[in-house]
Amino acid sequence: MNMITKKPDVLVSVFDAKLHYAVGGAFAAMRGKSTVVKAVDGVSFDIRRGESVGLLGESGCGKTSMGRLLLKLEEKTGGTIHFDGEEVGAVRGSRLKKFRSKAQLIFQNPFDAINPRFTIRQTLAEPLENADIPKREREGRIITALELVKLPEPAQFLDRYPHHLSGGQLQRVVMARALILQPEFVVADEPVSMLDVSVRAGVLNVFRDVRDRLGLTAIYISHDLALVRYVCERTIVMYLGRIMEDGPTEDIVREPLHPYTKALVAAVPVPNPDQSHDPLPIGRGAPDPRNPPSGCVFRDRCPAAHARCAAEIPQPKPVGTRTVACHLY
Amino acid sequence: MSEPLLSVRDPLLSVKDLRVSYQVGRNFVHAVDGASFDIPRGSITGLVGESGCGKTTVARALTRVIAENAAITGGQILFDGKDLAKIPEKEMNALRWRDIAFIPQSAMNSLDPVYTVEYQLDEVLRRRGGLSRKQSRARSEELFEMVGIDANRLNDYPHQFSGGMRQRVAIALALALDPKLIIADEPVTALDVIVQRQILDQLKELQTRLGVSVILVTHDISVVAYICDRTVVMYAGKVAESGTMQAALTAPSHPYTMGLRNAFPDLQGAASGILTPIEGAPPNLASPPAGCRFKPRCPFALDICGTEPPVIEVAPDHPVLCHRAHESAALRIESAKTETWMAPA
Numbered sequence: 001m002n003m004i005t006k007k008p009d010v011l012v013s014v015f016d017a018k019l020h021y022a023v024g025g026a027f028a029a030m031r032g033k034s035t036v037v038k039a040v041d042g043v044s045f046d047i048r049r050g051e052s053v054g055l056l057g058e059s060g061c062g063k064t065s066m067g068r069l070l071l072k073l074e075e076k077t078g079g080t081i082h083f084d085g086e087e088v089g090a091v092r093g094s095r096l097k098k099f100r101s102k103a104q105l106i107f108q109n110p111f112d113a114i115n116p117r118f119t120i121r122q123t124l125a126e127p128l129e130n131a132d133i134p135k136r137e138r139e140g141r142i143i144t145a146l147e148l149v150k151l152p153e154p155a156q157f158l159d160r161y162p163h164h165l166s167g168g169q170l171q172r173v174v175m176a177r178a179l180i181l182q183p184e185f186v187v188a189d190e191p192v193s194m195l196d197v198s199v200r201a202g203v204l205n206v207f208r209d210v211r212d213r214l215g216l217t218a219i220y221i222s223h224d225l226a227l228v229r230y231v232c233e234r235t236i237v238m239y240l241g242r243i244m245e246d247g248p249t250e251d252i253v254r255e256p257l258h259p260y261t262k263a264l265v266a267a268v269p270v271p272n273p274d275q276s277h278d279p280l281p282i283g284r285g286a287p288d289p290r291n292p293p294s295g296c297v298f299r300d301r302c303p304a305a306h307a308r309c310a311a312e313i314p315q316p317k318p319v320g321t322r323t324v325a326c327h328l329y
Numbered sequence: 330m331s332e333p334l335l336s337v338r339d340p341l342l343s344v345k346d347l348r349v350s351y352q353v354g355r356n357f358v359h360a361v362d363g364a365s366f367d368i369p370r371g372s373i374t375g376l377v378g379e380s381g382c383g384k385t386t387v388a389r390a391l392t393r394v395i396a397e398n399a400a401i402t403g404g405q406i407l408f409d410g411k412d413l414a415k416i417p418e419k420e421m422n423a424l425r426w427r428d429i430a431f432i433p434q435s436a437m438n439s440l441d442p443v444y445t446v447e448y449q450l451d452e453v454l455r456r457r458g459g460l461s462r463k464q465s466r467a468r469s470e471e472l473f474e475m476v477g478i479d480a481n482r483l484n485d486y487p488h489q490f491s492g493g494m495r496q497r498v499a500i501a502l503a504l505a506l507d508p509k510l511i512i513a514d515e516p517v518t519a520l521d522v523i524v525q526r527q528i529l530d531q532l533k534e535l536q537t538r539l540g541v542s543v544i545l546v547t548h549d550i551s552v553v554a555y556i557c558d559r560t561v562v563m564y565a566g567k568v569a570e571s572g573t574m575q576a577a578l579t580a581p582s583h584p585y586t587m588g589l590r591n592a593f594p595d596l597q598g599a600a601s602g603i604l605t606p607i608e609g610a611p612p613n614l615a616s617p618p619a620g621c622r623f624k625p626r627c628p629f630a631l632d633i634c635g636t637e638p639p640v641i642e643v644a645p646d647h648p649v650l651c652h653r654a655h656e657s658a659a660l661r662i663e664s665a666k667t668e669t670w671m672a673p674a
Binding site: 058059166167168196197198199200201202203204205223224225226227229230250253263264265266267268269270271272273275277279280282284285286 | 379380477491492493494521522523524525526527529530548549550551552554555574575578579588589590591592593594595596597598600603604605606607608610611
């Protein structure tokens with residue numbers, strides 16, 4: 001058993017976290033065909049206070065599931081997750097309420113995240129009500145939160161409905177709602193993927209600014225390395241429920257170590273006519289979460305795979321500034 | 330509005346002052362309001378812009394598959410000596426798939442979930458192409474090989490393919506009858522970056538090999554930089570600038586394109602680079618601002634921008650819709666500074 005002694009500078013500590021789902025349903029089970037999807041499978045990392053960490057990976061890699069585990073929006077099926085020294089799985093009742101105000105989620109799609117029948121005031125008052133903030137304080141905190149996310153003249157927005165706002169304004173409201181209870185920890189799940197490019201930059205800048213001003217600890221979930229690099233000093237690369245590589249973002253961008261990270265970095269197009277068109281160092285095909293290969297989950301697409309990769313799951317190893325799960329190291 | 334001052338010689342497709350409007354209640358929204366550009370033979374052209382700029386409407390108007398409440402209200406679409414904006418529907422229909430094919434954003438939307446992929450290829454090949462059953466089977470196998478899918482998967486249903494493979498099937502379908510022009514609407518937007526790259530490589534390889542022209546509708550200038558020869562930048566229903574990809578990306582001459590370039594992260598760029606947004610949002614096309622439509626967001630706007638901007642050719646084959654296009658070299662230097670784009674009071 002992993003004995004976590006409370007490390008003062010670590011806010012979130014994840015050890016061997018697992019989230020396994022049974023899929024296929026009752027009929028498949030009758031025919032002996034039900035399978036287990038390992039959305040998160042033995043993931044360990046620590047996040048220090050004030051750190052911004054990118055969870056990077058393709059669809060189905062488990063990055064969103066991992067984010068939901070951290071916020072206890074999903075119950076893990078194995079391992080431990082400590083938030084501020086306390087096991088998240090055991091948090092109940094009033095302590096859970098407190099946890100909910102300290103750890104917040106910023107949603108991907110502002111149009112889904114906000115009730116279209118609520119005015120902006122109602123949208124922002126709801127978390128305050130839930131946290132038993134007295135009525136007289138609410139209006140002031142709503143205005144402060146909207147100022148924090150740089151909505152100009154916030155008062156004019158209070159009685160408007162979401163459809164009166166542009167996508168960029170709405171995503172700022174979503175951010176304001178996540179911040180209104182002054183959390184210590186935020187998980188942002190692809191917060192700008194629904195926004196147009198010209199607007200996206202503004203929302204990212206607000207995110208960076210707010211995080212620095214409030215000293216937030218942040219997880220930024222994305223499939224886009226260029227965006228992760230803009231927001232996070234550290235990146236965790238996931239593939240089929242496991243961590244492939246974990247380290248300073250700039251090192252990963254400049255010199256990726258894991259074969260998967262190498263392909264991922266090479267695949268990112270840049271807004272510059274002068275770029276490499278070399279074939280990607282990765283096999284075709286897509287990861288199948290229902291049927292991952294034995295040993296290293298990446299081996300069937302890996303150009304460097306050898307016999308050991310099928311036999312043995314590579315364990316994370318420290319390599320320089322990084323941790324890499326690959327038999328090459 | 331004006332025609333492109335310089336047309337690439339003998340273009341495959343020439344769009345002149347195209348107008349498409351939607352009726353919404355009692356109002357008309359002019360989604361495309363005078364767009365002109367040329368598509369040379371054997372090229373990939375990126376049609377870029379943000380949501381609501383009219384890029385998808387242009388793409389659909391070229392095949393005349395537009396919404397019930399939309400109509401082409403002006404301009405010409407010259408293709409192979411015909412004006413596609415005017416020819417009878419029957420004649421237009423004969424061109425679809427044979428001469429002009431369409432790849433939609435989500436391949437799931439172009440493939441019918443209740444038929445096998447082969448059935449759907451067969452429909453195009455036999456009904457539209459007049460091939461025999463045997464020829465159709467052989468061509469289907471050939472097409473699958475071209476897009477890198479094993480021919481024994483022809484009898485699979487769309488849901489049995491991954492997202493990337495479905496997009497390959499959609500490409501195979503588009504190539505079925507050897508069209509001259511393929512219009513692809515955000516063909517890789519929904520895909521992961523590795524699959525996206527593989528599909529783009531495939532598209533480029535086939536385009537070069539077959540000599541077909543492609544119009545790639547996208548919001549992503551990185552994709553344009555990766556694969557396109559030419560680009561047409563749209564903003565609020567109008568073409569802001571067009572020209573070769575190099576010209577538009579390395580020497581953007583419309584302030585909107587300059588702003589777009591600043592807002593895009595560049596993985597090869599310096600880590601300390603700051604992304605600069607373009608403040609504000611695109612105008613509501615039901616009541617667009619007078620004059621230049623970018624004026625409310627443009628850091629370089631002058632009083633004159635309240636009047637209709639001219640098309641100025643800043644270089645051969647590089648028309649720009651801007652009053653200040655002749656100053657574009659100086660504006661480009663200004664545009665690289667973050668302060669330039671700080672919200673004008």
